[in-house]
Amino acid sequence: MDLQFYLKRPDATAITTIFARITYEGGKLKYYIPEKIDPQYWNPDTHRARETKRFPEFSEFNARLDNIAQTIKNTLRKFQNDNQNKIPMPAQLKELLDITFGKKTSVLNKDFFQYFEDFVTRTSKGERLSPKTKKKIALTTNKGYTTTLNHLKKFKAVYNRKIDFDTIDLQFHNDYIAYLTNKVSLSNNTIGDHIKRIIVILGDAKRLGINVNPSFESGYFFKPSEETDNVYLDQTELSLLEEIDLTSHPKLDRVRDLFLIGCYTGLRYSDYSTLKPEDFKDGFIEIRQTKTGKPVVIPEHPVVKKILDKYNGQLPKSISNQKTNAYLKDLGEMIPALEKECSKTYTKGGVTETLLSPKWKMISSHTARRSFATNEYLAGTPTLTIMAITGHTTEKMFMKYIKLTPKEHAVLLKMHWEKRSNKKEEPEKVF
Numbered sequence: 001m002d003l004q005f006y007l008k009r010p011d012a013t014a015i016t017t018i019f020a021r022i023t024y025e026g027g028k029l030k031y032y033i034p035e036k037i038d039p040q041y042w043n044p045d046t047h048r049a050r051e052t053k054r055f056p057e058f059s060e061f062n063a064r065l066d067n068i069a070q071t072i073k074n075t076l077r078k079f080q081n082d083n084q085n086k087i088p089m090p091a092q093l094k095e096l097l098d099i100t101f102g103k104k105t106s107v108l109n110k111d112f113f114q115y116f117e118d119f120v121t122r123t124s125k126g127e128r129l130s131p132k133t134k135k136k137i138a139l140t141t142n143k144g145y146t147t148t149l150n151h152l153k154k155f156k157a158v159y160n161r162k163i164d165f166d167t168i169d170l171q172f173h174n175d176y177i178a179y180l181t182n183k184v185s186l187s188n189n190t191i192g193d194h195i196k197r198i199i200v201i202l203g204d205a206k207r208l209g210i211n212v213n214p215s216f217e218s219g220y221f222f223k224p225s226e227e228t229d230n231v232y233l234d235q236t237e238l239s240l241l242e243e244i245d246l247t248s249h250p251k252l253d254r255v256r257d258l259f260l261i262g263c264y265t266g267l268r269y270s271d272y273s274t275l276k277p278e279d280f281k282d283g284f285i286e287i288r289q290t291k292t293g294k295p296v297v298i299p300e301h302p303v304v305k306k307i308l309d310k311y312n313g314q315l316p317k318s319i320s321n322q323k324t325n326a327y328l329k330d331l332g333e334m335i336p337a338l339e340k341e342c343s344k345t346y347t348k349g350g351v352t353e354t355l356l357s358p359k360w361k362m363i364s365s366h367t368a369r370r371s372f373a374t375n376e377y378l379a380g381t382p383t384l385t386i387m388a389i390t391g392h393t394t395e396k397m398f399m400k401y402i403k404l405t406p407k408e409h410a411v412l413l414k415m416h417w418e419k420r421s422n423k424k425e426e427p428e429k430v431f
Contacts, residue, residue: 262368264301332360
């Protein structure tokens with residue numbers, strides 16, 4: 001660890017705050033300490049107070065700085081000793097230092113609900129970083145955690161049950177899933193999301209030294225899930241969508257064009273709705289994905305280029321995801337081919353249900369990404385190439401993501417057979 005003290009305002013004519021610039025394996029942190037000094041008594045070369053008669057307490061002052069430096073190092077060392085030599089991220093180290101220097105109440109004194117609420121607050125303030133991307137957690141993530149917290153409070157009230165770090169065990173897991181299934185009538189995937197958030201909270205608390213029930217790390221503390229029948233738009237349907245005359249409907253026009261960009265880039269809505277002209281470089285789109293933080297390069301599809309030309313090199317102005325989903329259904333209703341009924345099977349409240357509805361009713365902003373992946377797969381694009389764009393890390397995950405009917409699988413197999421047959425029939429070239 002490299003640690004040096006600096007003045008917040010070195011040119012000030014009055015007392016100014018001192019901060020520690022901490023550089024360590026986990027990153028960099030600028031941390032304000034509980035000491036102040038007049039800049040005229042500060043030595044920027046030694047990063048300590050000057051040895052001068054005009055500041056007779058320099059010796060004691062520098063001794064306090066030495067003690068603070070040692071305390072910061074000890075805090076980092078203790079965390080590593082308690083967590084199998086893991087390195088805390090800067091935001092995590094800041095929180096530990098805030099507790100050490102009395103700026104915050106120790107998390108060790110908080111119960112589960114207090115900790116959960118503090119977790120949500122830290123996220124809303126941008127104080128939490130993703131362990132994967134090292135970037136601030138998106139504020140939209142907080143909505144899900146707030147919903148999970150509210151469900152837990154109602155569960156506690158309904159059954160007058162103690163819920164704390166030591167009581168969240170396998171029995172709690174079973175009872176809570178039963179409650180969300182039978183009393184709240186949630187789907188399996190939604191229940192899985194709530195269980196996942198509880199696991200994240202418990203893991204975060206454990207990393208900060210709180211004693212939690214180890215059951216949450218067991219394979220039996222599972223996240224319920226099931227495959228869903230989500231739709232995609234095939235190439236013909238995308239062409240029909242592109243051909244709709246929306247001259248008199250400018251809002252629908254922009255939503256349609258932005259959706260088509262998603263269909264030909266494979267990006268998530270959070271990315272394709274925020275593309276900027278500078279992201280387009282020499283026929284390629286180069287961005288860092290919001291969710292994963294990973295860079296991705298995508299060739300500019302002719303349809304995307306056509307849309308860019310339509311808006312003079314700009315991108316269609318985006319609206320909220322919720323309104324986008326509503327407008328997409330309005331657009332889909334304009335296409336007679338999307339009147340065909342599709343089924344969607346899911347488990348809700350413990351009961352498996354199959355919903356039949358026109359295909360246009362099932363379109364959402366995420367349909368764009370699924371359409372890209374499925375259409376490219378059907379066109380014979382190598383799976384690894386598609387995964388490099390979509391960000392799927394395993395072929396198993398990718399194959400669950402794309403949606404093909406048994407007939408489409410059969411047509412795809414037939415296409416490959418015909419390709420092989422044509423290759424055999426080609427006469428050999430004579431040189």
